[in-house]
Amino acid sequence: MHLFKHIQTLFSIEALDTRIQPKKSVVSTSASKWKSLEFRFYTLACLLIIPNMFYTTIKATSPENINYNNFERLLSKGWIFGRKVDNSDQQYRFFRDNLILLSAVVIGHLCLKKFVVKFLLKNNRILFDFGFGFIFLFVLHGVNILKILFLIGAIHLVTLICIKQKIFKIGRIIVFVVGIGTLFFNVSFRKWKYEQILFLLKPLDSMNKGIVSRWDVFYNFMLLRILSYDLDFMEVKTLNEVSNSDNIAVTDLERISFKHTIKKYNIINQFAYLLYAPLVIAGPIITFNDFLYQSDKPMKTDLKFKAAYLFRLVFCVLVMEILLHYTYVVALSKFKAWDGLSPYQISMIGLFNLNLVWLKLLIPWRFFRLWSLLDSIDPPENMLRCMNNNFSALKFWRSWHRSFNKWVIRYIYIPLGGSSNRILASLSVFTFVAIWHDIELKLLIWGWMIVLFLLPEIFLSNMTYKLLHNKPNVYRWVSGIGCVVNVWLMMIANIFGFCLGESGTKKFLNDLLFTTSGLFFFVISNICLFIAVQIMFEIREDEKRTGIDAKC
Secondary structure (H helix, E strand, C coil), X not given: CHHHXXXXXXXXXXXXXXXXXXXXXXXXCCCCCCCCHHHHHHHHHHHHHXXXXXXXXXXXXXXXXXXXXXXXXHCEECCXXXXXXXXXXXXXXXHHHXXXXXXXXXXXXXXXXXXXXHHXXXXXXXXXXXXXXXXXXXXXXXXXXXXXXXXHHHHHHHHHHHHHCCCHHHHHHHHHHHHHHHHHHHHHHCCCCHHHHCHHXXXXXXXXXXXXXXXXXXXXXXXHHHHHHHHHHXXXXXXXXXXXXXXXXXXXXXXXXXXXXXXXXXXXXXXXXXXXXXXHCCCXXXXXXXXXXXXXXXXXXXXXXXHHHHHHHHHHHHHHHHHHHHCCHHHHHHCXXXXXXXXXXXXXXXXXXXXXXXXHHHHHHHHHHHHHHHCCCCCCXXXXXXXXXXXXXXXXXXXXXXXXXXXXXXXXXXXXXXXXXXXXXXXXXXXXXXXXXXXXXXXXXXXXXXXXXHHHHHHXXXXXXXXXXXXXXXXXXXXXXXXXXXXXXXXXXXXXXXXXHHHHHHHHHHHHHHCHHHHHHHHHHHHHHHHHHHHHHHXXXXXXXXXXXXXX
């Protein structure tokens, strides 16, 4: 029992982020249901269903698939029991193949910084981050660093012009439009040679392009930091340089909105933030105000927390390796090899594909966040919950890429009116999110689908609570039915946007709704999802009993 409690604590939501702490004001009004007959049945169902889901996916992507010979060429030699590994995802392959090198860089950076800051820079952490950031970016992108610096300068120049003209509200919009414009600009600009810009720059075209010649791949994360610095800078100028620099920011929200003295918004601090090595590749995103505050007053997270966080990271890497060695869903999806597969098999391929998307993002984010934590900078945790532990589209976006969620809330959602102007604010948020991910029509459609799915959830959840809140069990079951619909909508939107694409999604929906076997699977899957949702409800009630309400 003691071991189980220890494991439960290790995998708890508060073990991922120091921002989540028990509060006395959070109280669950219900008794635990885990020992009830209803939840014993749910547990038994999970023990039978989940292994079958794995078995179905493994079988659907094995040599038994009639299209196996087509996608087998994307598989590589693995290390687990002689099985091949699906290392065909380009984004994760870069991280996986360079994990040892990245780990060496982390150790080297931390040791070097500790020595240089203590003995050469008189504890000036920012100055080290400024210098090391330029070196690290050059190693990554070589002479293409000049293109990045050009875009940083262009956006900052627009910010300075807006400040000089004292057009702050419209200026924020202008800065955003220019920032988004750089994403469109990069589609063509990244391919330009320096010779095409200016003939005298021709020698640069033959110079070192760094480890990652596609500098634009990481620029999207850079853009969020660029906008954060410029918008925080503009906010201080709007307030006529009023600062609260003598105050102490205790909470995350206080650090995010902390007003430093205007002298702090200088080129050294700007580039120390923009090029901060642990977070420069993929985040998590931390705002400029928060970063600067933590640089001046480094966060002290205990060794036990960091060790637990490292264990969680290693655990996720091993889970990812097992899935890549046994479920070849990425390779199969690249070849659109749906022929001969049942709706159940296609749905499992889509579901496991989404899990791999979740893991391929979670693992690098946690790796770079751990690097930052070891350097005493504590950015928000990006993934609070397992992808499969979500029943609400609204709450899902609070826990998926959480640092990005906090970023869009601060710089887009709240300035556009927040909950008082929810539709416009949400449309703007998800349009930006879709464009930021990639400039593709299907991702724009995905973003708008998410907003469309949010509206009925918000309306129906409020109405259901008003009608049934005094009947807790009935409310829980009715809410469970609504959440099953939510899960379907979220899965379809994400399968369309990130996994199966248009052809795979059409085939899946056609087979699901217009075949006998598909309808049978649809009914059974709804029952399974209802059980899963009830378990998710109880997990959150358990957290509330300990004083945790993560609102996701």
